[in-house]
Amino acid sequence: MNRKYCKLLLLTFFSILSLSVSSQNLLVGIGGGGGTYQMNPIKDFNSTIVELLPFKPELTDNFPPYFLYQGEILYQFPRYLAVGAQFYTTSTGARLTLGDYSGHYTLDNIQQGLFPGVRILIGKAPAGSNGLNLSLAGGMSFSRMTSHERLEVYDESVKDDQKYRSEGWYIQPGISFFYTVWSGLKVSATGSYYYGFEGQYHLPDQKDQKLFNSQSNDPIKPQWEGVRLNLTAYWSFVRNP
Amino acid sequence: MRRTFFHSLIFIFLTFIGCTFEPDGDHFIELHEQGVVPEIGVDLNFATDTIYVQKSEWIRFSYSNNGDQVNWAQLVIDGEETAINDTPSGGLELRWYLEGKSKTVFPLELRLFTKSQTGSIADKLGAEGFLISKTWTLVVRNPDMMGVRMKKAELTDGTLKLTWDMFKGTDFKEYRIYREIDYYQQSFVQVATITAQEQTSFIDQNYHGERSRYWVVVNGQFYGPSVSVEGPLPELKAVNLTNGDIQLSWKKPPFYKNLKGYRIAYRNDTGSIEPIGEITDTGIESFTIPNPKFAFSYEFYLVMIPKSESYYDDWALNQFLSTRAGSTYGKITPIFTQAYAGSEPVSFLLNNYQRIIAFDHRSFAPLREFGYGVNISWFDVSSNNHYLVCKLNTPATIVLEDLVNSTNTKKLNLSSTFPEMGHIASVSDQGTGIVLNGQTAVLFDYVHEQKIAEITLQFNNLFANKISASGNFFFCETNAYEYFRYKDQQIVRLPDFNPDKDYVLHADYLPGQQEKLIQSFSNRVEMIDCNTWHVEKQWTFSEPITEVYNLDMKNGQLFYRQGNQLRLLNVFTGNREDLCTTGESYYLNKWMLFYNHGQILWGQGRGIDVTGTNN
Numbered sequence: 065m066n067r068k069y070c071k072l073l074l075l076t077f078f079s080i081l082s083l084s085v086s087s088q089n090l091l092v093g094i095g096g097g098g099g100t101y102q103m104n105p106i107k108d109f110n111s112t113i114v115e116l117l118p119f120k121p122e123l124t125d126n127f128p129p130y131f132l133y134q135g136e137i138l139y140q141f142p143r144y145l146a147v148g149a150q151f152y153t154t155s156t157g158a159r160l161t162l163g164d165y166s167g168h169y170t171l172d173n174i175q176q177g178l179f180p181g182v183r184i185l186i187g188k189a190p191a192g193s194n195g196l197n198l199s200l201a202g203g204m205s206f207s208r209m210t211s212h213e214r215l216e217v218y219d220e221s222v223k224d225d226q227k228y229r230s231e232g233w234y235i236q237p238g239i240s241f242f243y244t245v246w247s248g249l250k251v252s253a254t255g256s257y258y259y260g261f262e263g264q265y266h267l268p269d270q271k272d273q274k275l276f277n278s279q280s281n282d283p284i285k286p287q288w289e290g291v292r293l294n295l296t297a298y299w300s301f302v303r304n305p
Numbered sequence: 306m307r308r309t310f311f312h313s314l315i316f317i318f319l320t321f322i323g324c325t326f327e328p329d330g331d332h333f334i335e336l337h338e339q340g341v342v343p344e345i346g347v348d349l350n351f352a353t354d355t356i357y358v359q360k361s362e363w364i365r366f367s368y369s370n371n372g373d374q375v376n377w378a379q380l381v382i383d384g385e386e387t388a389i390n391d392t393p394s395g396g397l398e399l400r401w402y403l404e405g406k407s408k409t410v411f412p413l414e415l416r417l418f419t420k421s422q423t424g425s426i427a428d429k430l431g432a433e434g435f436l437i438s439k440t441w442t443l444v445v446r447n448p449d450m451m452g453v454r455m456k457k458a459e460l461t462d463g464t465l466k467l468t469w470d471m472f473k474g475t476d477f478k479e480y481r482i483y484r485e486i487d488y489y490q491q492s493f494v495q496v497a498t499i500t501a502q503e504q505t506s507f508i509d510q511n512y513h514g515e516r517s518r519y520w521v522v523v524n525g526q527f528y529g530p531s532v533s534v535e536g537p538l539p540e541l542k543a544v545n546l547t548n549g550d551i552q553l554s555w556k557k558p559p560f561y562k563n564l565k566g567y568r569i570a571y572r573n574d575t576g577s578i579e580p581i582g583e584i585t586d587t588g589i590e591s592f593t594i595p596n597p598k599f600a601f602s603y604e605f606y607l608v609m610i611p612k613s614e615s616y617y618d619d620w621a622l623n624q625f626l627s628t629r630a631g632s633t634y635g636k637i638t639p640i641f642t643q644a645y646a647g648s649e650p651v652s653f654l655l656n657n658y659q660r661i662i663a664f665d666h667r668s669f670a671p672l673r674e675f676g677y678g679v680n681i682s683w684f685d686v687s688s689n690n691h692y693l694v695c696k697l698n699t700p701a702t703i704v705l706e707d708l709v710n711s712t713n714t715k716k717l718n719l720s721s722t723f724p725e726m727g728h729i730a731s732v733s734d735q736g737t738g739i740v741l742n743g744q745t746a747v748l749f750d751y752v753h754e755q756k757i758a759e760i761t762l763q764f765n766n767l768f769a770n771k772i773s774a775s776g777n778f779f780f781c782e783t784n785a786y787e788y789f790r791y792k793d794q795q796i797v798r799l800p801d802f803n804p805d806k807d808y809v810l811h812a813d814y815l816p817g818q819q820e821k822l823i824q825s826f827s828n829r830v831e832m833i834d835c836n837t838w839h840v841e842k843q844w845t846f847s848e849p850i851t852e853v854y855n856l857d858m859k860n861g862q863l864f865y866r867q868g869n870q871l872r873l874l875n876v877f878t879g880n881r882e883d884l885c886t887t888g889e890s891y892y893l894n895k896w897m898l899f900y901n902h903g904q905i906l907w908g909q910g911r912g913i914d915v916t917g918t919n920n
Contacts, residue, residue, distance in 0.1 A: 133324075217427050
């Protein structure tokens with residue numbers, strides 16, 4: 065899914081929504097947070113690259129936790145249930161690098177993920193008072209791996225950029241705590257765990273050209289498993305009686 | 306206001322949603338830029354700076370290294386033909402088409418671009434390193450010139466060392482060393498196979514002095530010139546020790562380490578080579594012949610006994626790997642053709658028919674000599690050692706030597722007394738003897754120069770005769786033996802004691818009050834009392850007597866030969882004694898040996914002690 069297209073879609077959606085004064089039991093949330101990402105297949109892939117290289121670069125970044133950005137619309141039922149759609153995105157990456165008097169080498173591997181899905185909240189909040197809800201989200205995952213490789217030896221240089229795509233799906237159980245700031249504004253803090261079922265990376269528009277680890281013959285795919293922590297601000301649009 | 310805040314939040318969200326993770330960090334390492342030239346072990350299919358290539362269609366050059374320190378390698382011939390391989394470890398092959406090239410000398414260059422060993426990125430990628438090159442000279446040769454020369458076959462440190470030129474061609478596989486040996490059933494034998502091209506020498510532990518040629522064949526196809534070697538076999542010397550024993554001596558050969566030892570042998574009477582002994586220590590350089598045979602002309606062999614595999618059988622060893630020397634056993638004595646003695650330990654030896662040598666057995670040295678300027682045909686000595694009479698080749702001339710009083714010595718010209726003078730022999734203690742005049746045997750007094758008596762013989766071929774010490778008995782050997790007695794101033798014929806006409810080997814008289822005639826046949830010896838003229842004693846022999854040489858008058862020892870054994874028979878006691886051995890079938894006629902005073906003399910100039918005490 066094209067990132068720009070997604071942005072445009074979201075912008076249009078929220079713009080329309082912000083103009084609406086219709087009485088809906090809707091909660092529109094925007095938030096952010098952070099997550100951890102295992103990325104074991106990609107890490108193995110980097111290890112393979114290091115083994116195959118005649119020189120041995122060092123790993124200066126290895127898929128650290130990073131920010132995530134989330135938006136969602138929830139329809140809250142009168143009691144104990146809210147259902148809605150959510151969307152969040154996050155990224156992480158790794159860097160292999162080595163430099164000496166004769167040259168410099170860098171290989172950046174950037175992982176990006178888009179996670180549209182459905183969310184279900186069970187509990188008193190957000191419809192009622194403040195409190196904890198059980199949260200369960202699930203949906204599609206769209207991953208993108210971009211590698212940038214640079215090699216400079218004396219006055220010669222070579223660069224190579226590659227892009228790969230992957231699709232999958234996920235579930236993400238968690239717990240959310242809702243707090244009403246004022247009648248139209250709620251905030252929630254959510255802690256959840258991402259379980260993904262990712263597909264193998266492939267060339268863009270060529271799903272049959274899949275990426276394998278040449279040493280282990282294992283498929284190379286993202287692994288977004290990890291903890292998600294985020295804060296979300298909700299605007300509520302409650303129907304006037 | 307809430308809407309504005311909401312819109313702002315949306316705007317911020319949409320802004321941040323485009324932010325993606327950007328990896329950062331750098332890892333820079335300090336390295337020495339100088340680098341170290343790596344050790345390169347190369348494996349070429351050629352090993353010398355000048356390479357001989359056979360004139361053929363294709364030549365192949367190859368190289369491989371034993372590690373990953375080479376980025377690329379290149380072979381260049383004459384600046385034109387090239388082959389390059391950039392595999393870090395591995396090989397390179399250049400096939401060179403030789404046909405049509407007029408030149409015969411070409412440069413060959415190997416260029417290697419090695420790692421710099423700085424550990425840098427450029428080094429790891431092969432973008433920096435050291436360029437190493439080496440050149441060789443290719444020389445095109447005809448196939449028959451590709452072989453290597455066997456330079457020398459050198460005897461050193463007790464063995465044979467072969468050295469040859471190193472093969473300068475390509476694709477060396479092996480040297481094969483071949484050897485051709487005289488008298489061996491195969492035309493040549495393979496001595497060694499050597500697979501190291503740098504090895505250009507070999508120790509042949511199978512060389513024992515055989516006449517040989519060595520050459521090298523490379524890769525089974527390139528033959529080189531050969532080198533010959535023979536022996537040298539040690540020079541064998543044979544000397545007589547003071548006691549007459551024969552001692553052989555030699556210097557150990559220069560290939561002695563290849564020998565197990567030596568064999569001492571001699572050529573026996575049948576012509577075969579018969580071993581005497583074996584020596585297992587090649588450092589020994591002498592050998593004394595045990596139990597030597599007397600009156601035997603030895604041809605000694607010193608035979609090399611190989612330690613390892615030998616291509617020669619025994620016959621060939623004796624023929625080709627032996628050195629020879631001749632010798633005889635015994636102390637040196639005068640050479641003689643006839644010998645007589647009286648009763649003293651002095652033997653009279655006719656030397657070269659020109660002089661008579663009186664040989665003293667006690668001192669084992671000549672005592673005196675008698676010579677007359679002309680050849681002497683015959684002589685004898687009286688048993689009392691008083692008179693010596695000899696017949697000269699000058700017609701009818703006799704010399705009477707008075708051994709007691711030399712003033713009585715005289716030369717007699719008896720041509721008028723004996724106009725048909727023939728043979729004479731022997732002299733009595735009285736100075737009388739038998740002179741043959743025609744067919745008449747005359748008893749003649751040499752001292753007083755007068756005839757005493759005479760008798761006509763049955764035959765006129767006189768071979769031998771003997772007169773007893775008293776002068777009263779004598780015999781003449783003509784076609785048969787005739788026996789006579791002088792008595793009452795006349796000579797009478799005595800009966801023949803050999804009715805069967807057995808061949809008489811020897812006859813002689815023992816002096817004494819009762820004179821005895823000792824007569825020897827092949828199967829018996831008889832003692833005949835001269836006065837009674839009957840056989841007093843007889844000794845029989847189961848093994849035939851081959852020859853009887855002389856009768857030792859003083860001790861009654863009859864010296865004779867049976868087979869290869871020389872013996873004594875004491876006619877007084879009948880005791881028989883073995884003295885020594887001689888050649889088995891070597892014929893020693895009755896004049897060649899003489900026994901006296903416990904010693905045997907051989908007419909070839911040797912003498913030995915055969916008994917420890919003097920009789």
